[in-house]
Each structure stands twice: as structure tokens, then as C-alpha cells.
Amino acid sequence: MKKNCKAVWDNCLKIIKDNISPQSFKTWFEPIKPVRLLDNVLTIQVPSQFFYEWLEEHYISLLKKTIKKELGTEGRLEYSIIMDNSFNNPTPYTIKFPTSNKKATANPAMTMPIDLNRGLSKDIPNPFIIPGLKKIKVNSQLNENYSFDNFVEGDCNRLARSAGYAVANNPGKTAFNPLLIYSNVGLGKTHLAHAIGLEVKNNFPEKTVLYVTSEQFTNQYIDAVRNNNQNDFIHFYQMIDVLIIDDIQFLASKEKTQEVYFHIFNHLHQNSRQLIITSDKPPVEMEGMNARLLSRFKWGLAADLQVPDLETRIAILEKKLYKDGVEMPREVVEYLSYSITTNVRELEGALISILAQSSLNKKSITLDLAKKMIDKFVKNTSREISIDYIQKIVCDYFGLPLEAINSKTRKREIVQARQLAMYFAKKLTKASLATIGLHCGNKDHATVLHACRTVNNLIETDKQFRVYVDELDKKITL
Numbered sequence: 001m002k003k004n005c006k007a008v009w010d011n012c013l014k015i016i017k018d019n020i021s022p023q024s025f026k027t028w029f030e031p032i033k034p035v036r037l038l039d040n041v042l043t044i045q046v047p048s049q050f051f052y053e054w055l056e057e058h059y060i061s062l063l064k065k066t067i068k069k070e071l072g073t074e075g076r077l078e079y080s081i082i083m084d085n086s087f088n089n090p091t092p093y094t095i096k097f098p099t100s101n102k103k104a105t106a107n108p109a110m111t112m113p114i115d116l117n118r119g120l121s122k123d124i125p126n127p128f129i130i131p132g133l134k135k136i137k138v139n140s141q142l143n144e145n146y147s148f149d150n151f152v153e154g155d156c157n158r159l160a161r162s163a164g165y166a167v168a169n170n171p172g173k174t175a176f177n178p179l180l181i182y183s184n185v186g187l188g189k190t191h192l193a194h195a196i197g198l199e200v201k202n203n204f205p206e207k208t209v210l211y212v213t214s215e216q217f218t219n220q221y222i223d224a225v226r227n228n229n230q231n232d233f234i235h236f237y238q239m240i241d242v243l244i245i246d247d248i249q250f251l252a253s254k255e256k257t258q259e260v261y262f263h264i265f266n267h268l269h270q271n272s273r274q275l276i277i278t279s280d281k282p283p284v285e286m287e288g289m290n291a292r293l294l295s296r297f298k299w300g301l302a303a304d305l306q307v308p309d310l311e312t313r314i315a316i317l318e319k320k321l322y323k324d325g326v327e328m329p330r331e332v333v334e335y336l337s338y339s340i341t342t343n344v345r346e347l348e349g350a351l352i353s354i355l356a357q358s359s360l361n362k363k364s365i366t367l368d369l370a371k372k373m374i375d376k377f378v379k380n381t382s383r384e385i386s387i388d389y390i391q392k393i394v395c396d397y398f399g400l401p402l403e404a405i406n407s408k409t410r411k412r413e414i415v416q417a418r419q420l421a422m423y424f425a426k427k428l429t430k431a432s433l434a435t436i437g438l439h440c441g442n443k444d445h446a447t448v449l450h451a452c453r454t455v456n457n458l459i460e461t462d463k464q465f466r467v468y469v470d471e472l473d474k475k476i477t478l
């Protein structure tokens with residue numbers, strides 16, 4: 001009986017789904033469309049070149065096994081890539097690529113040598129007014145956009161997110177009291193803190209929730225001291241059901257403010273109210289904090305937010321685009337997610353800049369525009385390293401003429417230099433495997449993958465070789 005390509009692919013998907021994380025499945029397999037099954041060759045359409053390379057690099061073994069299972073040993077896979085899906089060109093054209101014969105490599109170089117930890121300042125006005133003792137309606141200061149729905153789940157935030165969710169469903173009654181969320185900047189602490197507050201409001205509209213930054217808290221306290229109404233201040237805080245203090249690290253060395261917070265904390269905790277705190281460090285590393293207060297922080301749960309992996313970064317951007325009703329070519333989303341790795345706020349910033357650029361200058365959003373933007377956006381702390389530059393350093397190092405790399409020769413030392421150039425190009429530039437191959441002796445992407453794997457193997461097994469690699473790395477990135 002003739003097999004139908006959709007049915008075959010659906011079966012493959014079932015197997016794949018059981019073998020990888022839901023986030024990866026969503027990112028890399030849901031967008032694939034099966035297009036043809038001819039003579040045991042299944043053609044699947046993927047949204048971009050990068051997408052195809054990623055599949056080849058990470059999922060090739062799994063894909064192979066799956067295809068074999070469905071189509072027998074003769075079964076093969078072929079990709080059809082949408083080459084240009086920018087706005088002006090609604091009809092994509094495709095190129096076909098057969099799958100390589102390589103096994104997946106352990107991915108050697110996923111991080112980009114870009115420093116993104118720029119100082120970020122945010123000056124929000126203080127909308128808070130200290131109320132009198134009368135029963136008042138508290139302005140929770142919660143931002144509706146920072147909901148759980150808008151907070152993408154990933155391995156990076158699973159514990160903090162689920163603890164936050166548990167707290168929101170049972171404020172003050174779980175073991176997570178206080179709940180302390182910590183991470184570097186731009187990884188979602190403030191978002192998650194708001195999400196918990198909003199969810200409490202949803203579940204228990206009668207509860208009083210208050211979000212304040214520790215700066216607001218400090219300023220209010222200073223005002224209260226100045227106006228001689230500290231008691232009002234304390235009473236106000238003591239009637240809150242869920243108190244969220246963001247960026248507690250700014251209380252460092254502010255002894256009086258810490259003391260008053262300590263009293264409020266104790267009162268609330270004794271009355272089973274929920275305390276939520278965010279910080280840039282775990283309690284053990286906090287400095288300038290009162291020891292009694294620190295010991296309180298350890299009563300509950302301290303959960304961290306990690307840097308999201310590529311799949312999660314893509315999902316975050318896609319969620320944002322979807323929410324704003326904006327379309328962006330898949331390859332641009334990938335490029336951004338791939339280039340900006342350590343800070344979600346920076347990632348969103350880049351997205352917004354590109355949208356702005358495109359609408360102001362009436363340009364369509366293309367990979368090219370994204371690349372130009374990113375170069376400007378990412379602070380010029382790290383010099384762009386080019387493939388040519390890498391080749392030059394590698395050739396100089398081994399005393400070879402530069403042309404050697406592009407020549408056809410299979411001489412051992414030249415092959416090795418070529419492989420090293422490919423390895424460093426993959427590790428240190430944003431070039432695709434295909435581009436690297438093209439510039440290193442007109443090879444295909446599979447050869448580049450093979451080179452990276454060979455170098456990685458040699459690094460592990462050959463001490464002298466590792467010395468070469470380390471020295472080269474230093475020379476190139478200096």
C-alpha cells in the first residue's frame with residue numbers, strides 16, 4: 001500500500017515527542033510541514049536555513065532512527081527550506097537538502113562571545129501615597145502584562161514558577177514563606193513577582209496584595225520618619241495579605257529600613273500572610289543585610305531563575321509577537337534568540353528596536369535589518385571576529401600560506417588547519433555551517449560539522465592538540 005506523507009510524518013512525530021522536551025518539540029518540530037513522499041524519500045519543509053542546521057546538528061540521530069522505523073532501511077529524509085519569507089515576498093521558494101550522513105554532534109559552541117550585561121536603569125515614578133489609618137483601598141501596583149500566561153515556562157524557571165504558582169493558590173499557607181526569587185538582571189524576577197500577585201488577586205479578590213520596590217519602601221519610610229507618622233506606615237504594611245518587595249538588595253546597609261521591614265515581616269509571617277522577595281543574589285551571598293533578617297529569608301524557599309535556553313528564548317519572543325499581533329520572519333526570531341543569550345530584557349529590547357526600525361523606515365523586517373540592528377544594539381565591547389581573520393591566525397600559527405586553507409590539498413597539516421579554522425568559525429562567529437564551509441575550501445555544511453566533531457574529539461584525547469587549540473583561542477579572541 002502506498003504510504004501517505006502526512007501519516008508517515010505524524011507517526012514520526014509521535015516517536016520524536018516521546019524523546020525530547022516539550023519546549024524543544026514545540027520549537028523545532030511543530031513548525032515542520034511534510035510535503036512529499038516519493039520512493040521512500042520523505043521531504044519536510046522547514047522555515048529557515050538555521051532551522052535546518054539546528055535539526056541536523058541536534059536531532060539527526062533521532063530523525064534517522066525514526067525515519068528508519070517508519071520507512072525501513074531505505075528510508076531517507078530531505079529538507080525543503082523556505083529561503084525568503086520577508087514581507088515583500090509572499091511566495092517562498094525552497095531549496096532541497098538531503099540529510100547528511102553524520103551523527104549529531106555534542107554542540108560545541110552555542111554561546112556567543114558577546115557581553116550583554118549592560119547597566120540598566122529604570123526610573124519609575126513613585127505612585128504610592130501613604131494612607132491614613134482608615135480602611136483604604138490599596139493600589140496593588142500590579143502590572144497586568146506580567147501575568148503567568150505571559151511568562152514562558154522553561155527549565156530555567158521551572159522551580160521558581162511552580163513555587164510561585166503554589167503560593168498564588170494558597171498564599172501564606174505553603175512552606176514557601178517567604179518565597180525568595182533571585183537571579184541576575186533581566187531574567188524575569190519582577191515579571192514573576194507580579195504574576196504571583198495578579199494570580200492571588202484572581203483567586204482571592206478580597207485579599208490585599210501590594211507590590212513595592214525596595215526603593216519605594218525605603219522612600220516611604222524616610223517620608224514617614226520626616227512627617228513623624230511611622231506608626232501609620234507600619235500599620236499600613238501590617239494589614240497587607242501578600243507583600244511583594246522587589247530587589248531587596250537595595251536595602252543593603254540601610255539599617256533603619258531593614259529594621260522596620262523586619263518588624264513588618266515578623267508580624268505578617270506570624271499571621272500567615274505571604275511574603276515574596278526578589279533579589280539579585282541568594283541569601284547566603286547577600287551583603288549588608290541584618291543577620292536576623294537574613295535568617296528569616298532562609299525560613300522559606302529561595303528559588304533562582306537561570307538564563308533561558310535557546311528554545312525558551314524563541315518561545316518568549318514568539319509569545320510577545322503573538323500578543324502584539326505582529327509577524328516577523330522565523331529566521332529573524334531565530335537570529336535574535338541565537339545572538340542575545342544572557343538577558344531576556346535585552347532580547348525584548350532588540351525585538352522592539354527592530355519593529356521600530358522597520359515601521360519608521362518602512363522597511364520590511366529581514367535578516368539583514370536584524371543583523372545591522374544587533375550590531376548596533378549589542379554594545380561594541382566585543383569586536384566582531386570574521387572567518388577571514390580566524391583563517392589568518394590559524395595559518396600564521398602553523399606557518400602555512402593563507403591560500404592553503406582554500407586549496408584542494410588533503411595534506412594532513414593543511415586538513416587540520418582547515419578543520420581548526422572551521423571549528424573556531426563555528427565557535428566564534430555567527431556564520432552558518434554552510435557559510436563557513438563555503439569560505440573554508442568550498443566545503444558543505446556536513447564537512448564543517450565533521451570538522452567540529454573531529455576537533456572536539458582531539459581536544460579530549462590529544463594533549464598537544466589541546467595546547468594548540470587553547471593558544472589559538474587566545475590569539476583569536478585577544
Ligand code: ADP
Binds near residue numbers: 184
Ligand atoms: P528582572 O526583574 O529579573 O530584572 P524582569 O522581570 O524585569 O527581569 O524581566 C525582563 C523582561 O523579560 C520583562 O519584559 C519580562 O516580561 C521578560 N521575561 C523574562 N522572563 C520571561 C519569561 N520566562 N517569559 C516571558 N517573558 C519573560
Ligand code: MG
Binds near residue numbers: 189246
Ligand atoms: Mg526586576
